[in-house]
Amino acid sequence: MKEFSKFVFDVNYLIMEAPKNLNRLKAVLxxxxxxxxxxxxxxxxxxxxxxxxxxxxxxxxxxxxxxxxELLKVNLESYWLTATIGNIMTYDEYLSCAKKHLxxxxxxxxxxxxxxxxxxxxxxxxYYISGYxxxxxxxxxxxxxxxxxxxxxxxxxxxxxxxNATGIDFYYNRIINGNEIFPGRSVxxxxxxxxxxxxIIKSKLRSNPSFNDLPYIGNGDIDQDVEHLIDxxxxxxxxxxxxxxxxxxxxxxxxxxxxxxxxNKIYVNHI
Numbered sequence: 001m002k003e004f005s006k007f008v009f010d011v012n013y014l015i016m017e018a019p020k021n022l023n024r025l026k027a028v029l030x031x032x033x034x035x036x037x038x039x040x041x042x043x044x045x046x047x048x049x050x051x052x053x054x055x056x057x058x059x060x061x062x063x064x065x066x067x068x069x070e071l072l073k074v075n076l077e078s079y080w081l082t083a084t085i086g087n088i089m090t091y092d093e094y095l096s097c098a099k100k101h102l103x104x105x106x107x108x109x110x111x112x113x114x115x116x117x118x119x120x121x122x123x124x125x126x127y128y129i130s131g132y133x134x135x136x137x138x139x140x141x142x143x144x145x146x147x148x149x150x151x152x153x154x155x156x157x158x159x160x161x162x163x164n165a166t167g168i169d170f171y172y173n174r175i176i177n178g179n180e181i182f183p184g185r186s187v188x189x190x191x192x193x194x195x196x197x198x199x200i201i202k203s204k205l206r207s208n209p210s211f212n213d214l215p216y217i218g219n220g221d222i223d224q225d226v227e228h229l230i231d232x233x234x235x236x237x238x239x240x241x242x243x244x245x246x247x248x249x250x251x252x253x254x255x256x257x258x259x260x261x262x263x264n265k266i267y268v269n270h271i
Contacts, residue, residue, distance in 0.1 A: 025068070026054040032072050042071050061111060066121040088153035089170075091143035095270070098136030102267055105129055105260050114253070123251045124238050126260065131197075131233040133263045137270055138197040138217065142168055142204055154192065158182075166190070166204060195235050214269055215262050225250045226259050 029039060036050045043050070043064060052058045060068065105126055112122065143154060146166045152159075155170045158181055163169045172191035174181040185191075190200050201217050211218030216230055228250065 025050075028072055029054070034072070039068070039071070043067060063113065063122070066125060069125075070121060088151075089155040090151060091140050091148060091154055092150060094136040095140040098133045098140070098267060101129060101136070102133050102260070102263055105133070105263075109257065109260065112253075119253075120251070123253070123256050126256050127229060127233070127251060128235075128238045130256075130259050130263055131195075131230075131235070131237070134216070134230065134233075134266070135192075135195060135197040137263075137266050138200050138205065139192055141211075141217065141270060142166070142200050145205070145208060145210065168192075168200065168204065198231060198233070214266050217266050220265075222262060223255075223258055225255050226262050229255065229259055230262075 029035065036054060037047050039045075040047045040050045045064075049058075053060055108122075108126065139154075144150075146162060146168070148154065148159065148162060158169060158174055160181070163182055167190040169182060169185070169189070170192045172187050172189045172194050173185050182189075187194060188199075190196075190203060205211050205217055206219065208218075213220045215222035216227060
C-alpha cells in the first residue's frame with residue numbers, strides 16, 4: 001500500500017501507535033552508497049548519533065530531516081518504513097491517515113526554530129503533506145457521503161452503480177482481464193489514483209449542505225492565499241519548486257500555519 005507512506009510523518013506518535021512505522025535511514029544510505037560516517041560529517045554530528053537514527057533508537061529533529069532529505073535526494077515519505085494497514089483499503093483508512101498526518105504536522109510546527117537555512121525546504125514539505133491531509137479527508141467524505149460500504153475495499157473492488165452515480169472510482173481507468181470496466185474514463189476522471197482531490201471537492205462535496213460551513217471543502221470562509229495554495233497543490237509541487245530561490249512567493253511560516261489550521265478545521269468538522 002505505497003499510497004499510505006505519504007501519511008507517515010509524526011515519528012513519536014506513529015511509533016507509539018504502530019511500532020512498525022520506523023525510519024529506513026540505513027536503507028536510504030545504502031541506496032545512495034553512503035555511510036553513517038559520511039552523513040555525520042555532512043550534518044556536523046557524531047557517528048554515534050547517526051547510528052542511533054539508523055537503528056531507530058532516536059529520531060532526528062525537523063531541520064535535520066529536511067537536511068537529510070536534501071543531502072540524500074529523497075522525499076521524506078521515502079525516509080519512513082510504513083506498515084501496511086491490513087489487507088484491504090477502506091475509506092476509513094484515509095481518515096485515519098489524515099488524522100495521523102495532521103497531528104504530525106502540528107508537532108513539527110511546534111518544534112520549528114526560525115532562521116535555519118532549510119526554512120524553505122520545511123515550508124515545501126509541510127505544504128506537500130497538507131495536500132495528503134486534504135486528500136484523505138476528501139476521499140473519506142466522498143465515499144461516506146455516497147454510501148460506499150464501510151468495510152469494502154475501494155482499491156480492489158468496484159461498484160458500477162456507485163461510479164455511474166458519482167463518477168468516482170479509485171482508478172481513472174479500471175481494467176480487468178483487458179476489459180475497461182468503465183469505458184470512456186480518462187486521466188481527468190474523478191479518481192483517487194489521480195490525486196486531484198480538488199476536482200472531487202468541487203464536483204461532489206462543495207454543493208452538499210453537509211459541508212456548508214467548512215473552508216474549501218464547502219463554502220466556509222478561507223483566506224485567499226490559502227485557497228490559492230490548495231487549488232495549485234499536486235504531488236509534484238515539491239519537485240517543481242525545490243532548488244529555486246523563491247519557489248512560491250506566498251510560501252512562508254504564516255501561510256503554512258493558516259493552511260494547517262484550515263486542514264484542522266475541516267478535520268474537526270468532517271462528516
